[in-house]
Amino acid sequence: MSDPAAGDPPGDRRPEPPQYESRQYEPPPSAGKLLLWILLFVTAALAVVLGGVYFT
Numbered sequence: 001m002s003d004p005a006a007g008d009p010p011g012d013r014r015p016e017p018p019q020y021e022s023r024q025y026e027p028p029p030s031a032g033k034l035l036l037w038i039l040l041f042v043t044a045a046l047a048v049v050l051g052g053v054y055f056t
Contacts (some may be wrong), residue, residue: 029037
């Protein structure tokens with residue numbers, strides 16, 4: 001058994017857990033913005049590969 005003097009509140013006087021508000025998430029990116037990020041990634045990857053081929 002738990003000793004009440006040890007700092008635990010008695011079972012009938014425990015505080016209720018806090019109620020959290022619903023989270024607000026950002027909207028997903030639009031299709032155009034997503035396509036731009038993909039093109040940027042592909043261009044950067046191509047530059048790295050071609051640079052590696054050129055300098056070897």
